[in-house]
Amino acid sequence: MLMVSGVVGGVDTHADVHVAAAVDGNGGVLGVESFGADARGYRDLAGWLAGFGSVIRVGVEGTGSYGVGLARYLHNCDIAVVEVDRPNRQTRRRLGRSDPIDAISAARAALSGAARVTPKLRNGRVEQMRVLLVARRSARQQRIATLNQLRHVVICGPDEVRARFKDRYKTGLVSEAARMRPRKGNDPIIYTTNVVIRDLARRIQRFNTEMRNIDKALEQLIADTAPSLVALYGVGVDTAATLLVTAGDNADRLHTERSWAHLCGVTPLPAGSGKTSGRVRLNRGGDRQANAALYRIVLTRMSGHAETRNYVRRRRAQGLNTAEIMRCLKRYVARQTFKHLPRTA
Numbered sequence: 001m002l003m004v005s006g007v008v009g010g011v012d013t014h015a016d017v018h019v020a021a022a023v024d025g026n027g028g029v030l031g032v033e034s035f036g037a038d039a040r041g042y043r044d045l046a047g048w049l050a051g052f053g054s055v056i057r058v059g060v061e062g063t064g065s066y067g068v069g070l071a072r073y074l075h076n077c078d079i080a081v082v083e084v085d086r087p088n089r090q091t092r093r094r095l096g097r098s099d100p101i102d103a104i105s106a107a108r109a110a111l112s113g114a115a116r117v118t119p120k121l122r123n124g125r126v127e128q129m130r131v132l133l134v135a136r137r138s139a140r141q142q143r144i145a146t147l148n149q150l151r152h153v154v155i156c157g158p159d160e161v162r163a164r165f166k167d168r169y170k171t172g173l174v175s176e177a178a179r180m181r182p183r184k185g186n187d188p189i190i191y192t193t194n195v196v197i198r199d200l201a202r203r204i205q206r207f208n209t210e211m212r213n214i215d216k217a218l219e220q221l222i223a224d225t226a227p228s229l230v231a232l233y234g235v236g237v238d239t240a241a242t243l244l245v246t247a248g249d250n251a252d253r254l255h256t257e258r259s260w261a262h263l264c265g266v267t268p269l270p271a272g273s274g275k276t277s278g279r280v281r282l283n284r285g286g287d288r289q290a291n292a293a294l295y296r297i298v299l300t301r302m303s304g305h306a307e308t309r310n311y312v313r314r315r316r317a318q319g320l321n322t323a324e325i326m327r328c329l330k331r332y333v334a335r336q337t338f339k340h341l342p343r344t345a
Contacts, residue, residue: 009049009058010084010107012099013037013067020045021103022052023111032100037066042073059084059110061102063119071119082110083119120248125225129218130245136214136238143207150177150200157193165197177201229340234300234333239293246290247341257338264290266330282327291330294337298329 005025012019018037022030030052035041049055057080063071071081084106087097109115122130150173154165168176178201182194218241222230230240246263247254254260261267265286272279301308308329315325 006054006056007049007052008056008107008111010103010105010110011045011058011060011067011070012102012106013060013062013065013070014099015066017041018045018067018070019099019103020048021100021107022049023104023107024052025111027108027111029104032103034099037069039069039073042070045070046074046077046079055079057082057110059106059115060119061086061106064122068122072121072123075121075123081119082115083117084109084115118250118253120253121250122248124249125221126244126247126249129221129225129241132214132218132221133238133241133245136211136218139207139210139214143204143211146200146204146207147174150174150197150204153193153197153200157197158187158190160187160190161193161197174201174204178205226340226342229337232297232336232340233305234297235337239296242289242293243337244341246287250344251341252344254338254341257335260338260341261331261334263287264294264330264334266291266294266327266334294330294333295326297333298326301329301333302326 007022007024007030010021010023014037016037017034018041019032019034021032024030031048033045033048035045035048046055049058058074059082060067060071060074061084062068063081063083074081087102087105106115120126154161154168154173165173165177177197180194180198180201182191182198184191215237218237222237222240222244226240226244229235229243230237235243243264244251247260254263258267262283263286265283265288267283268280269283270279271281298308302312311329312325315328320328
């Protein structure tokens with residue numbers, strides 16, 4: 001355990017109440033207290049910790065969810081914050097589980113160095129990108145679901161409806177259906193089906209408009225944050241924004257390209273022991289959204305980038321399959337994109 005002269009805090013965060021613990025340089029508990037999960041509670045918590053002495057650092061659970069507001073407040077107060085994972089199962093089985101126990105465990109993890117990851121600040125343009133991406137993914141998923149519903153209604157509709165749209169299942173279906181003006185006739189089923197088809201098509205158009213507006217906002221934010229990133233081959237607005245969100249507003253917290261690759265889940269992990277000491281395994285961890293973004297970049301380059309296609313041919317000749325080649329390329333793209341992450345002067 002690292003010996004420090006001062007106070008180290010730990011916080012178990014929740015939606016309404018945060019439970020904080022303070023420990024000394026030896027890990028001894030100085031106090032445990034609960035505070036509200038609001039601006040006043042953050043201020044009281046910081047003052048309570050300072051009452052025990054100089055605050056060295058604070059370990060906070062859930063810096064990307066319930067603890068985001070507290071982490072942002074402590075950073076603005078120039079107090080170092082580290083991200084703490086929940087206690088492992090063995091520790092909880094041995095010590096039990098409660099908010100004070102979790103808070104003390106968080107403080108001791110921050111003291112010992114077991115927790116050392118600097119959390120994202122979530123206070124700049126990248127946080128705006130994250131919120132926009134949440135809305136864009138939701139709109140995209142709902143658009144796909146609505147389009148499937150529209151096609152199903154057309155296929156299973158009356159013969160007159162199927163005959164009208166029989167050549168429009170893939171292209172032109174939405175635009176033609178949105179222009180419909182159903183009129184009541186002798187067959188109420190046809191009228192109701194046409195009304196539903198028109199409304200579904202117009203709903204899809206609204207999703208398309210929403211996604212275009214989000215893309216314009218993302219383009220401007222990326223141009224102001226990391227214009228060189230989107231200039232790389234195969235890196236579009238969506239993939240660039242995803243990678244920037246993974247890095248956070250404080251990309252300086254990633255000191256090496258290896259730490260960036262590990263965060264994206266593209267570094268092989270050692271899995272050997274004894275006589276198999278040199279064995280490694282596929283990394284299933286990391287940010288899976290960033291990993292998927294790297295996959296899409298590699299897929300684009302394999303289809304149209306001359307240097308990448310030459311690399312693929314060379315590696316195939318060496319006996320590697322497509323999955324193994326793509327893993328190598330994802331690691332290369334992670335190394336390349338790391339150089340284009342925004343850095344503070």
